[in-house]
Amino acid sequence: MDLNLRTVNVTRYITPLREGGSLPALAEADDDFKYVLKFRGAGHGVKALIAEFLGGQIAKILGLPVPELVFAQLDEAFGRTEADEEIQDLLKFSQGLNLGLHYLSGAITYDAAANDCEALLASKIVWLDAFITNVDRTFKNTNLLIWKKELWLIDHGASFYFHHSWINWEKTAVTPFALIKDHVLLPKASKLEEAHQQCISALNDSILSEIVNQIPEDWLQWEDQAITADEIKAIYFQFLSLRLQNAEIFLKQAQDARTTLI
Known part of the structure; x- marks a missing residue:
């Protein structure tokens, strides 16, 4: 199994995903795919990225359904035009290598009462x-999603x-x-x-x-x-x-x- 991650360059910040305390965001990269970005400048910083990376890679080895992880490069100039000061600061402190998870468009949150x-x-x-x-x-x-009638694991940043x-x-x-x-x-x-x-x-x-x-x-x-x-x-x-x-x-x-x- 190939455990090497691709590296993409973030080209467009789309919207913050305020469900998470670390303020992840939906963004687009130069491969034309959308990703949920986890920022090194947020909350627990690079330790949360390491936990996300290790958890996702181990899940992959175990054959569990996890979105593709990528290393996401954030350019120095990225976000200068962002109007929200909190987000602008986050992007400023996240220059360099961050982590992205392939965005599962249309996914819904797993509900233990409704989903098997x-x-x-x-x-x-x-x-x-x-x-x-x-x-x-x-x-x-739950940090579980239902996408195309299948269960997917997301967000291992609170591990380790x-x-x-x-x-x-x-x-x-x-x-x-x-x-x-x-x-x-x-x-x-x-x-x-x-x-x-x-x-x-x-x-x-x-x-x-x-x-x-x-x-x-x-x-x-x-x-x-x-x-x-x-x-x-x-x-x-x-x-x-x-x-x-x-x-x-x-x-x-x-x-x-x-x-x-x-």
């Missing part, structure tokens, strides 16, 4: 979110929350994910053991290393950390490797949470 999800797919999504510690796929905010403090990452790597109890698909995830076997078979250290090494260098220049880009990548890899080795821990947490739920 096959048990194995639900179980694999629950497994993924426990693996990457994604706190944001709940009934309040350990990197906001960058302490005790070893402990987090081997800790059950208690927040899985709030997962929107947990009631439908009746094949967690089967999903677990499929997921641990699909992932290994070689794949995880390949994904981590694709994180752009200029997303790894952190002013709040006196560590190098290579050291940051090494910790992301070790976190993922350790978590995969100890996947039984978060699997059991999900199984127990589901037993309590139903």
Whole structure:
């Protein structure tokens, strides 16, 4: 599977998508496709982009439906004519490489009460979110879309929350994910053991290393950390490797949470 991302140049800012706290936007690129842009100048900055990138790439390896990710280059002059000062500042601080997700035109938000999800797919999504510690796929905010009658995963920017403090990452790597109890698909995830076997078979250290090494260098220049880009990548890899080795821990947490739920 080709894990390399294309790089596009953003040519037109269309509209902000104010559903998200980080103020993503719909934009057009020089390949004539539209993308949901996640900006390095927003909220949690490049750490949210890294989480989005890692989560999306891992989901892709697991065969889960995610929109194409692209690196999106934002020119220095882009946004100077933007009338909204908040958006103008966001674009100014987001010059350089950002992240885009292919825009699923006409998609609707997944509604657990109205939309179904096959048990194995639900179980694999629950497994993924426990693996990457994604706190944001709940009934309040599903981060799931229905597009052309199929379910699609979006927005993994709230994953890997350990990197906001960058302490005790070893402990987090081997800790059950208690927040899985709030997962929107947990009631439908009746094949967690089967999903677990499929997921641990699909992932290994070689794949995880390949994904981590694709994180752009200029997303790894952190002013709040006196560590190098290579050291940051090494910790992301070790976190993922350790978590995969100890996947039984978060699997059991999900199984127990589901037993309590139903």
